[in-house]
């Protein structure tokens with residue numbers, strides 16, 4: 300069985316402020332290389348700055364949270380087009396159907412975008428990993444899961460290894476369910492990963508570090524595994 304990965308590519312890394320073309324090119328080059336060596340991937344694009352800007356404007360204009368999410372969803376689709384542009388092996392259009400995407404894996408690298416208000420693109424990525432029997436890698440703008448939000452607390456400590464149950468409890472505390480909330484993944488995604496015991500990694504944007512993870516070497520980040528009772 301070839302190795303299969305779902306990468307939930309944080310919009311915070313694709314569009315931290317402006318679109319990070321250089322990083323996207325670097326990621327695509329890395330993944331194309333592994334794909335040509337037989338590793339299977341599917342990607343899911345997050346919304347990043349674009350999604351937050353639109354959610355902010357929709358809110359000020361009186362739009363509901365669902366409407367804020369709808370605007371954010373379109374941002375994830377735009378970001379999916381960016382990943383497709385950079386990859387040699389991408390399926391040539393963004394997909395909103397994780398089941399169809401899972402059927403393309405191996406022949407191409409399918410790129411999925413958000414589609415459902417009320418959940419994040421991480422949720423689509425978790426479902427896809429579950430459907431594919433894949434390992435889930437969340438790439439975000441911090442180096443992994445911390446015991447507290449590292450942006451608001453400089454003393455926050457990186458958690459190197461935790462169980463799905465511990466991850467669900469941590470996410471429950473920080474997931475406000477607001478459009479554009481900042482969490483390692485949303486609670487819906489954490490629950491899907493837990494129910495199927497999907498091996499999960501959370502890492503930052505350093506591509507040398509991601510390469511080390513894909514090569515099975517030591518890397519900086521968080522590993523999430525089923526607990527003893529699962």
Ligand SMILES: Nc1ncnc2c1ncn2[C@@H]1O[C@H](COP(=O)(O)OP(=O)(O)OP(=O)(O)O)[C@@H](O)[C@H]1O
Nearest residue numbers: 309310311345346347439444445447448450481482
């Ligand atoms: N315990 C925690 N550990 C790590 N990050 C946390 C924690 N609690 C909150 N966060 C926040 O989660 C942020 C990452 O999530 P965010 O949703 O901003 O980015 P993303 O998911 O990579 O991008 P996007 O949502 O646009 O796809 C971090 O920048 C951090 O501020």
Ligand SMILES: [Mg+2]
Nearest residue numbers: 419480481482
């Ligand atoms: Mg997010």
